[in-house]
Amino acid sequence: MTARKKLLGEWRGRLTKVAMTTPEPRAPEYAAPEHYPAVQAELQSLRERLPQLTGSLVASSDGLLIEHDLPDHLEPAGMAALSAAQLSLSYRLANTAHGGGFSEVVVHGTEGQVVIYAAGRTSLTVLAGPEVNVGRLHLESRPVARAIAGHLAAAHND
Secondary structure (H helix, E strand, C coil): CCCHHHHHHHHHHHHHHCCCCCCCCCCCCCCCCCCHHHHHHHHHHHHHCCCCCCEEEEEEECCCEEEEECCCCCCCCHHHHHHHHHHHHHHHHHHHHCCCCCCEEEECCCEEEEEEEEEEECEEEEECCCCCCCCHHHHHHHHHHHHHHHHHHHHHHH
16 A cells, blocks of 8 residues: 555545534423323213224324323324324325315224324324224214314314
């Protein structure tokens, strides 16, 4: 190796090295999540009216958990993120195909149903077992989605 190449390599090394320091502590980017007792009451009431439900949750359009009534084995924040992603895809598909809005999407699984309803700027996700009557599920859940949208709109206007 020539002296010139060696010197060039040393300079390159000096220019590309980054000093290692500990990161500065960051302030939280958002406040602690708010609690919405009226929304929680709607979710619990829905479960009482439909015993085949295994859980429900309300998520913002960007995937943040608002409220939930889920069993312990499901992680609420992860479900909220999945619900928001499905809501976004469903809205995009409906808008592209028909140029209109989106109201709900039903996912039929071998072990149950997942239904995501648009609720204003949020979504209501309902999980039910395979034996649920889907017509009754819609009959009970659609008004709950509208009520939740109203509760959240009223809470943010205060």
